[in-house]
Amino acid sequence: MGIKFIFWGIFMLGTFFWLATTEPIEDKQALLDFYNNIDLSRPLNWDDNSSVCNSWIGVTCNHDKSRIIAVRLPGIGFRGPLPPDTLSCLSALQILNLSSNGISGPFPSDFTRLGNLTSLYLQFNNFHGQLPLHFGVWKNLSIINLSNNAFNQSIPSSVSELTHLTALNLANNSLSGKIPDFNLPSLQLLDLSNNNLYGSVPQNLRRFPSSAFFGNIISSEISSPSFPPVLPPSTQPSSKSSRLGKPAILAIIIGGCALGFVVVILAVMLIACYSNKDTESGVVSKKSQEKEGSVKKAVSGRQDGNGKLVIFNGFSFAFDLEDLLRASAEVLGKGIFGTTYKAALEEATTVVVKRLKEVTVARREFGQQMEVVGSIRHENVAALRAYYYSKDEKLMVYDYYSQGSVSTMLHANRGEDRTPLDWETRLRIAIGAARGIAHIHAQSGGKLVHGNIKASNIFLNPQQYGCASDLGLATLMSQMTSPVMRRAGYQAPEVTDSRKVSQAYDVYSFGVLLLELLTGKSPIHATGGDEVFHLVRWVNSVVREEWTAEVFDAELLRYPNIEEEMVEMLQIGMTCVASMPEQRPKMPDVVKLVEDIRRVHTGNRPSMEAKQEGSTPVLTPPAAELGSSSVP
Numbered sequence: 001m002g003i004k005f006i007f008w009g010i011f012m013l014g015t016f017f018w019l020a021t022t023e024p025i026e027d028k029q030a031l032l033d034f035y036n037n038i039d040l041s042r043p044l045n046w047d048d049n050s051s052v053c054n055s056w057i058g059v060t061c062n063h064d065k066s067r068i069i070a071v072r073l074p075g076i077g078f079r080g081p082l083p084p085d086t087l088s089c090l091s092a093l094q095i096l097n098l099s100s101n102g103i104s105g106p107f108p109s110d111f112t113r114l115g116n117l118t119s120l121y122l123q124f125n126n127f128h129g130q131l132p133l134h135f136g137v138w139k140n141l142s143i144i145n146l147s148n149n150a151f152n153q154s155i156p157s158s159v160s161e162l163t164h165l166t167a168l169n170l171a172n173n174s175l176s177g178k179i180p181d182f183n184l185p186s187l188q189l190l191d192l193s194n195n196n197l198y199g200s201v202p203q204n205l206r207r208f209p210s211s212a213f214f215g216n217i218i219s220s221e222i223s224s225p226s227f228p229p230v231l232p233p234s235t236q237p238s239s240k241s242s243r244l245g246k247p248a249i250l251a252i253i254i255g256g257c258a259l260g261f262v263v264v265i266l267a268v269m270l271i272a273c274y275s276n277k278d279t280e281s282g283v284v285s286k287k288s289q290e291k292e293g294s295v296k297k298a299v300s301g302r303q304d305g306n307g308k309l310v311i312f313n314g315f316s317f318a319f320d321l322e323d324l325l326r327a328s329a330e331v332l333g334k335g336i337f338g339t340t341y342k343a344a345l346e347e348a349t350t351v352v353v354k355r356l357k358e359v360t361v362a363r364r365e366f367g368q369q370m371e372v373v374g375s376i377r378h379e380n381v382a383a384l385r386a387y388y389y390s391k392d393e394k395l396m397v398y399d400y401y402s403q404g405s406v407s408t409m410l411h412a413n414r415g416e417d418r419t420p421l422d423w424e425t426r427l428r429i430a431i432g433a434a435r436g437i438a439h440i441h442a443q444s445g446g447k448l449v450h451g452n453i454k455a456s457n458i459f460l461n462p463q464q465y466g467c468a469s470d471l472g473l474a475t476l477m478s479q480m481t482s483p484v485m486r487r488a489g490y491q492a493p494e495v496t497d498s499r500k501v502s503q504a505y506d507v508y509s510f511g512v513l514l515l516e517l518l519t520g521k522s523p524i525h526a527t528g529g530d531e532v533f534h535l536v537r538w539v540n541s542v543v544r545e546e547w548t549a550e551v552f553d554a555e556l557l558r559y560p561n562i563e564e565e566m567v568e569m570l571q572i573g574m575t576c577v578a579s580m581p582e583q584r585p586k587m588p589d590v591v592k593l594v595e596d597i598r599r600v601h602t603g604n605r606p607s608m609e610a611k612q613e614g615s616t617p618v619l620t621p622p623a624a625e626l627g628s629s630s631v632p
């Protein structure tokens with residue numbers, strides 16, 4: 001028995017020692033050769049004496065540490081050509097990510113030796129010339145992103161050999177010739193936009209949205225009648241969703257609150273009238289804490305007999321004077337469009353009432369816009385529950401989001417006792433907000449604009465995804481003096497009149513929101529002296545200097561294996577904040593890009609990462625939600 005025990009002990013120790021010290025020697029040497037032959041703006045921690053599997057940045061090994069299966073080096077400041085026959089020695093490699101570097105030269109032909117590749121990311125480099133000619137060597141390839149390079153010849157028809165391909169992105173190159181009619185049944189995402197391709201969209205690719213072919217010379221005469229002519233983005237008409245949205249689920253949440261709406265609306269209106277001077281001066285400094293007092297005191301205040309209260313969703317309600325007398329309200333803050341109150345009833349019903357100022361449009365136009373906004377029911381758009389219009393008062397009623405806005409989550413309490421906003425939540429915020437904005441853009445014949453996307457207008461819905469609030473007000477208000485809006489940092493450069501916002505404007509603001517989520521920095525703020533920090537300019541300059549890693553919020557650095565996802569989000573954000581509106585993507589495309597940040601990776605994470613992240617919930621939206629994204 002004792003001998004057996006000792007034997008097992010020695011065996012276990014030996015195994016442990018072997019596991020701790022084993023190394024894929026040849027793969028390690030290949031990476032060292034690669035490292036020693038490239039120009040980097042700052043060093044990696046790759047050292048012959050340290051363990052390639054346990055400590056090298058960007059490297060993932062398989063279970064028994066016998067092979068390297070993933071190399072992820074996005075945005076490491078690597079310039080110049082790839083040294084030949086180094087990375088291609090990693091024949092077990094499944095994931096290769098060298099995106100966002102300055103790598104030049106033709107596509108490395110020796111990569112054809114990487115027969116196990118499942119994902120290849122080389123976007124945002126300076127590769128030029130011909131795309132790989134023999135795609136068939138990558139039998140398992142599922143994702144290929146070669147966008148934003150300078151590839152300038154035709155797309156080889158051998159793309160058809162990639163039978164497992166789910167995503168192909170060749171956008172923003174100089175590819176020429178006709179689009180080959182490749183038939184890839186598993187392909188879900190295709191982006192060939194902004195190249196020099198011509199001809200018609202081949203039959204097998206007509207299932208993809210026309211945005212996949214934007215910015216090419218696709219002739220409308222020979223396009224299928226069912227496929228709209230593909231024009232450059234600037235001339236592309238707004239498209240409407242072909243997919244239907246899921247029936248709204250939020251509507252049921254406040255089933256019992258209808259009575260409260262009336263009470264609170266009147267309560268706040270009366271309070272507001274009663275204490276007009278107080279609320280207009282310095283409400284922000286009293287923010288969150290200040291009780292406006294009970295309504296009882298204000299009942300004798302000014303009443304407007306002209307008012308019209310409209311409750312959405314067909315709730316029937318009754319007016320109860322007792323509820324009115326008991327209701328209390330507190331100021332949440334004062335924004336561009338007015339003052340916002342949180343109003344609580346005794347039945348634990350809490351709503352938010354926004355008291356608008358400087359509405360310039362007439363009752364009819366105001367009502368029409370409210371009807372449009374109030375009819376939107378989507379899990380990623382905050383539901384407008386009711387509105388009130390009279391000569392003196394214009395009110396809007398929303399659900400109360402108790403977790404506060406994304407702005408509060410990101411910027412409030414940056415002290416030591418702060419609860420960090422984790423990466424999963426930030427991704428869900430981005431995905432939800434993108435879906436909400438895309439849904440808004442699909443309304444009113446594809447013409448509705450949010451007009452005020454910013455972190456203080458994004459909340460978390462019950463599924464903990466982002467949810468956009470406060471839409472459709474910009475056009476109802478008197479023109480804001482542009483500096484006021486500009487200071488907020490979300491305003492696209494082309495907009496000088498705050499009422500003339502466009503969907504491209506929303507895309508820009510959403511891009512700023514993404515950069516805010518990534519950096520943890522407010523879009524615009526004073527830095528102490530006369531200097532003003534401008535997030536978009538700062539991110540652009542840091543990325544230009546190839547210090548991409550420096551932009552990320554220090555709070556995010558604690559989460560393992562998210563660099564690739566962060567770099568992808570950064571790229572999306574930067575595309576959205578393009579200074580020319582026609583260069584910005586449309587919201588439905590942005591939704592796909594943001595959703596793919598994680599959807600793509602969950603399917604391809606090597607086992608080691610999966611192990612490390614075992615405790616992290618996988619960020620795949622519930623099936624119902626995916627199906628209901630209502631993305632046009």
Ligand SMILES: Nc1ncnc2c1ncn2[C@@H]1O[C@H](COP(=O)(O)OP(=O)(O)OP(=O)(O)O)[C@@H](O)[C@H]1O
Pocket residue numbers: 332333334335336337338339340352398399400401402404405452456457469470
């Ligand atoms: N439905 C809501 N639930 C919880 N907090 C809210 C809600 N609506 C607004 N708030 C919060 O109330 C505060 C004031 O909001 P308000 O919309 O008036 O101003 P803002 O968002 O700062 O600017 P803007 O007027 O441009 O939207 C903000 O902190 C906002 O996040």
